[in-house]
Amino acid sequence: MPSSAPCASPHGFARWSHMTGLGLHTWSHQPLLASPIVVPRHSLYEIAPADLEAVLISHPDITDVAIAGRNGSIISEEGLIEFVAKQAGKTMTGKNWLLLLLIFIGCQARASLISSADGGSMELELVRVHGRPGEGGRGAELDLTREVISEDIRRYRMITSKRRVENAALARRKAREEDYKNGDTSMETPMIAARDYGIGQYVVELKVGTPPKKFRLIADTGSDLTWMRCMFDLRRPQHRRPGMFLPANSSTFATIPCSSDTCKVDLVELFSLAQCPAPSSPCAYDFRYTDGSSAKGIFAYETVSADLLSGGHKKLKGVLVGCSKFINQMLEPVDGVLGLANSEYSFTATAAREFGGKFSYCMVDHLSHKNLSNYLTFGSRPQPRSPLLADMRYTTLVHSRPLIPLYGVDILGMSVGGTILGIPVQVWASNSGGGTVIDSGTSLTMLVDPAYQLVFGALEASLSKYKRVDKDLGPLEYCFDSTGFKESLIPQLAIHFRDGAVFEPPVKSYVIDAAPGIKCLGLLSVRWPGHSVIGNILQQNHLWEFNIAEGKLGFAPSSCV
Template identity: 35%
Template sequence: MVSSLPPIFLALLIFFCLQQKPCNAHKYLKLPLHHKNPFTTPPQTLTSDTQRLFTLSSSFQTQKTLKTPVISGASTGSGQYFVDFNIGTPPQKLLLIADTGSDLIWVKCSPCRNCSRHPPGTAFLARHSKTFSPFHCYNRACRLVPPPPKPNPCNLTKLHSTCRYEYSYADTSKTSGFFSREIATLNASSGREMKLKNLAFGCGFHVSGPSVTGSSFNGAHGVMGLGRGPISFSSQVGKRFGNKFSYCLMDYTISPPPTSYLIIGEAHEPNSKKPMKFTPLHTNPLSPTFYYVGIESVSVNGVSLPIDPSVWTIDGDGNGGTVIDSGTTLTFLAEPGYRQILAEFKRLVRLPRMVGPDASFELCVNVSDVANPRLPRLVVRFLGGAIFEPPPRNYFIDAADGVKCLALLPVNSPSGFSVIGNLMQQGFLFEFDRDESRLGFTRIGCAVS
């Protein structure tokens, strides 16, 4: 879910350094990502992911830490992870999707005065906040959001000449309203609160389309964009916390589910006996929001597959590449690479084959009579030598009683890119180091064996 935005990075830096003082103050904030119920059904997940993948690929155009809970959206049919978000004075509690594949922070808004039809927690009631303040349309911050097709005339002398935005998605979904600033109150896992003043966000009075109202959005009141663009949460708040953020997505099959976390700031101990592995983050001028990584090779059960490295790279037109995305559940791979990986899995799996609940999964096996099925091990070697070795449960899902399916799918479009989804990321702490332009990951302090 993204929309391309003007890259006014210098103006943004000056603007947010003025708004978020001090810009060089590093702190640690840890915000829980609460997990709700077990994984949604494969057909629901496929519908949500396919819709999202279309949206994403069509978008071309000494430190402490803050750590906050993240809620899995699996039970809503979305496969998303949710963050508690308190905004306004007094604070109004909403639930946002934590999304590394988009930039704008936005919430559903209501302009009501008598809000009996909008009970607390269903939308942000702008008139009920003492600190709600839309940007004027001449404010330089207004240039960071896409305007509506026919904006009202902007009059510098009129207080009501607010900054209007319209953020559209490839499937015709959109949110539109006032680009505004507010006080956000974040509840850290330690129990303490932190107030973020003048946080820029979209107050969406009009929200429409399947990406933001359908099953993939059920239960959420907006999106916390964590992308690389200037208006994302990680860009606005990052300088206060070392310009890093990370998350730890726990195994959804564990009952009761452990708490996942979104961490703003330093995510690991630099002197750990098992330090974090790092791989460079790449940029794509045609899709500046996304966090691209480079894949050097892929192996199955220790055998490196002869996949042409160009399969995983960004070409001269900005097509292809590989993206880490928290908002996509399954993992999608470029067709040539997917076919070779699938063929190797089919060759190695000795369990009885069967038809899964969704025809899109090309390898499903019967495990009803096997207590601990032995499944092939997938290993990805990223550029820089970092080895990513997820457990089989991250890519073989329980599709039905006694049925496991390989949860990898092909990307057929030449302009599309591979996506490493949140299911594949479970059990790892991923750190997005924006200053060093690198992605770190480790199982220390996150994985449950």
């Protein structure tokens, strides 16, 4: 996928890269403010800035643009946008100006949902994303396992490098939590284990825009922003793909002006940009993480529609969304992300205020195909969709820095086979460089190294009776031939919360299938100091209830089918 990048030119002309029958000329993506690179002159077209609109019309296959000064110097991205804004006022229509601005901003993405009628409820299906259709065999499964590990590591770096909110924003969020208690209805949406789509998360399907269009989004408790992959230029139908949001086709899509306090103050927490070429220009965002991944796009308000469980229909208006193009190919099978973080900007905040301040999900087995689903629910149900195999247990949600906006939990310790391990208490304390979060968007559970080493040592003895294999699965330290494997011989892993609740996942959630005939200890070691992550594989076959209004997390074992 191409990226907009500065290129040297002695003429002060705009240079456009062009899709041809021979392929696309691309260049390396560079972070903002990094040293610009010089692009070879072949496959590029030089045009005068005044001719930008004509070029857009006559060359619908144009994909990228960069500008250099007349003296050959590089114009910074901020200066570039200001320059184009001046030209746009002379030569371009509003719609083409928006397109051009988005090209300059990069619009490379990564980073809504529903309301109910009185007494109604709505359901989104939870789909597991893992594996590719039509692929099979040990080699393919090993490749997919490697991809899941790689994505988990990238994601861990992402969520640990996010900018943390200021105290004022925290105070605003706490004040608004009181509003959650007013709702007394519920909504649900099918949630599917997406084994058949190639990545390690779960997805929901929901309808966005007017008229509504269905999108397949990752259900992500680690993301603030709900975003969709967007396309702004309707003259390039050859670049459209199923599931791409077309803002021009929605009558309720409303951008947020870059001159507004919402953009300049509130959305700074979501990395809104300071550039504002014109007061009515859309508020843009730019996420950049320590691993080099990046997301760019614009903020907007949109309407999301859903069918309620009661049989009615409801629209939730004014939902904050991001309109993006995503550069991480791991998420190519899906259309975006449903932000479920504990943030006033996430969909959780919007839906929780409508539906009693809580949401829950029950994740089917992570190896399930897309025809098997459970549900993501906002509000309460009289009875769970799937029978619980034990009573709900509750523990406190940690709502403090530096874990915000993630869902922190207060762990006392871990045990293996009933024996409490001697893990240092600092590992679990968020005010001492540690802490633990529960995250639906991470597949494998990650433990900071002091905890990991003790857990690994306690489980290794029971696994050593099986033939160890070396399949180059990176940080998955222990893999073995599963011939003759019996779960009953593996000691029970347990997480003990400080207020007395104990979480005991099934063995299959921490001794996982990596490929046919191969199992691995499904835990990863991450650097200390840092926080540990309870991933979605460890969460599978349990109902999880996030009660934001009361600040507690409930869980109970269930088949989730």
